[in-house]
Amino acid sequence: MSADLPLSTTQRTTLHRLRERGRADRAELYAVLDVGLICHLGVIVDGSPVVLPTGYGRVGDTLYLHGSSANRALLAADGHEICVTVTHLDGLVCARSVFNHSMNYRSAVIFGTARLVTDDAQRLAALQAVTEQLVPGQWDHARQPTRKELAATLVLELSLAEASVKVRTGGPHDDDEDYDLDVWAGVVPAQLMFGSPEPDPDRRADVNLPEHIKALAGHRRGS
Ligand SMILES: Cc1cc2nc3c(=O)[nH]c(=O)nc-3n(C[C@H](O)[C@H](O)[C@H](O)COP(=O)(O)OP(=O)(O)OC[C@H]3O[C@@H](n4cnc5c(N)ncnc54)[C@H](O)[C@@H]3O)c2cc1C
Secondary structure, X not given: OOOOOEOOOOHHHXXXXXXXXXXXXXXXXXXXXXXXXXXXXXXXEOOEEEEEEEOOEEEOXXXXXXXXXXXXXXXXXXXXXXXXXXXXXXXXXXOOOOOOXXXXXXXXXXXXXXXXXXXXXXXXXXXXXXXXXXXXXXXXXXXXXXXXXXXXXXXXXXXXXXXXXXXXXXXXXXOXXXXXXXXXXXXXXXXXXXXXOOOOOOOOOOOOOOHHHHOOOOOEEOO
């Protein structure tokens, strides 16, 4: 699929409320996913729905999740319908009434049948994507996974074919009669920012902080 193609318009990805906040371009889905760190995986485990936060990576139109070979949610997801969301909080929207408070955000919802990946090359590419999503530059910097580590790792794939994106921007929408109230209204912007790297006390003394990790300090993630 190309970034130029529109997002799916299946029944379940069609926004009903505040449709004008929906985005139609596939490129907007990629934009939300590519600056994120955490997704929420919704899956039925032993008959009960569970939603778990986890890392992820994207390769083309496939989203990859990974975890321990004992991960119950990943095992339960294999061959079944799941739902994955990614959310960025962009601001707190303070209104004159408590009713009209809101948040500014960009979020993606993805539906599909998940599959455990068994092909070795695809598994490695997926793990590279998951690692690079977390800390760009680490795949080449850190030691590569051993056979034993790979055997202890599950990799799950989910197509990005069926997905929606919703975005809220701007200030509060108050009721006309509330604009004269003695109440502050506006937006408090929000963003994720990394601090200075804190070295592991057990590190080898001659190993210096690499540039790609040094560059994270003060770096805004998610925008
Ligand atoms: C940070 C954040 C905070 C929010 N807080 C609230 C809140 O407090 N109360 C509230 O009512 N809503 C909140 N929302 C919006 C919420 O996600 C839903 O969009 C909204 O509640 C409408 O729900 P619905 O079931 O009527 O959606 P529908 O419009 O019926 O959903 C149909 C389909 O549209 C798509 N869709 C819906 N919402 C989203 C989304 N957010 N992102 C991507 N695709 C979407 C999905 O594919 C979904 O299956 C918040 C969203 C975010 C990201």
